[in-house]
Amino acid sequence: MKAIVCRAYGAPREVTSVQSIGAPRIVGDNEVLIEVHHATVSHATGLLIEGRYQKSPPFPFVPGTEGVGRVLRTGSTVRHVQPGDTVVFICDWGAYSEQLVVHATTVYPVPKTLDPLKALALPISYGTAYTALHWRAQVREGDSILVLGAGSGVGLAAVELAAQIPNVTVIACASNEGKRLAALRHGAQHAVDPQHLIEQVKQLTHGLGASIVFDPVGGDLLLTSLRCTAPNGKVLIIGFASGTIPQVPMNIALVKNLTIHGFFYGQYIGWTPANERERYADDMQSMMAELLDMALREAIHPGITQVLRMTQLCDALDALHGRAVVGKLALAIHGDAR
Known part of the structure; x- marks a missing residue:
């Protein structure tokens, strides 16, 4: 089968x-063999390949942590999916291969009437935003x-999910007009630019500041946002x-009496040394079922901006x-680029 193989840490192009590698042969009792159709690309993908992420896979390894595809085989204890089902999944790595064995706790059945590429955008971006905001x-x-x-991807997810909560004001900050317009289309009431962040947020909140800051960016932008966070506010x-x-x-x-929350979604999906995926499995399955239902009802509008070929990862x-x-990008693994 075909896969994208990383042979050392470094610049992805290098x-x-x-490559062609051997297909999986063994499926454990609590595992699922999946034919991978599409898999997402994120900033974390680049960090993993460069050796700058929290995880350190053994070489050679196949990158990719999120995908959608069809179940080929299930282990003896797996009940929530069966061969033939369309599923989305989260894995430690390996999604950029045509077949993959995944721990069943992070495999989620996709409703038959939901576009799989819409489902693909949910597990990590929307899952991160949901658990950060609600949990x-x-x-x-x-x-x-x-x-x-x-x-x-995670920013638009946070905008959409926050907009579902009654009487919540959502202020989106993005670096250019196209991204700000996208945030408004996804439910933000206001969109501001980083250069005038403090005065715009203060004006929109009648001088109080934001009660919650959702920050996937870091850097100087976080430091600026602290100055327009409300007293007793929370920073994610x-x-x-x-x-x-x-x-x-x-x-x-x-x-300001602020609460600063460090938030690592990987705690819930087995990406920490303690590997707590089974501890949070029921909560994660319930959360993903809710997100998939919201997408099916079009309460939220997840999607993939562009699908590229496997050779276009870099x-x-x-x-x-x-x-x-x-939004989000994906690779066609066992499917078509769009």
């Missing part, structure tokens, strides 16, 4: 290639939520797409790093 920050009616990096640290981990001035956190990563992408 260390990855499409970690415990968002409630009346909150004002500032979403940084609102044109990204989702990631560092800017490439810079900021040094937070704790005096601001002190005088082009996809370049586009992401150049901030030229609104």
Whole structure:
């Protein structure tokens, strides 16, 4: 079967290639063999290949942590999916291969009437946004939520999910007009630019500031956002797409009585040394069922902006790093590029 193989840490163009490798032969009791049709590309993909992510796969390895496809075989204890089902899944790595064995706890059945490419956008971006907002920050009616990096996959997901909560004000911050317009189409009431963030947020919140900041960007933008966070506000640290981990001035956190939440979605899906995927499996299955239902009812509008060929992984990563992408990109693994 075909797969994208990474043979060493380094620049993706130098260390990855499409190769022919052996197909999986063994499926454990609590595992699922999946024919992978499409898989997403994210900033984390590049970090994993470069050796700058939390995980360190043994060489050679196949990147890719999220995909959609068809179940070929299930282990003896698996009951929630069966051969022939369309599923989305999260894996430690390996999604850029035509077949993959995945732990059953992070495999989720897709409703027959839902476009699989819409389902593909849900597990990581929408899952991260949902669990961060609801499980970690415990968002409630009346909150004002500032979403940084609102044109990204996880940013747009946070905008859409926050907009579902009654009486919540969603303020989207994005780097260009196209991304700000996309955020407005996805449910934000307001869209602001990073250059005038403080004065715009203060004006939109009648001088109070945002009660919750959702930040997948990091860098100087986080430091700026602290100055327009409301007293007693909450700051969700989702990631560092800017490439810079900021040094937070704790005096601001002190005088504003802020709560700063570090948030790692990987805790719920087995990406920590403790591997707690089974502990959170029921909660994750319920959350994903809710997201899939919301997508089916068109309460949210997940989707893939563009599907590229397997040989275009590096082009996809370049586009992401150049901030030229609104939403999410995917690779056609056992399917067609669009």
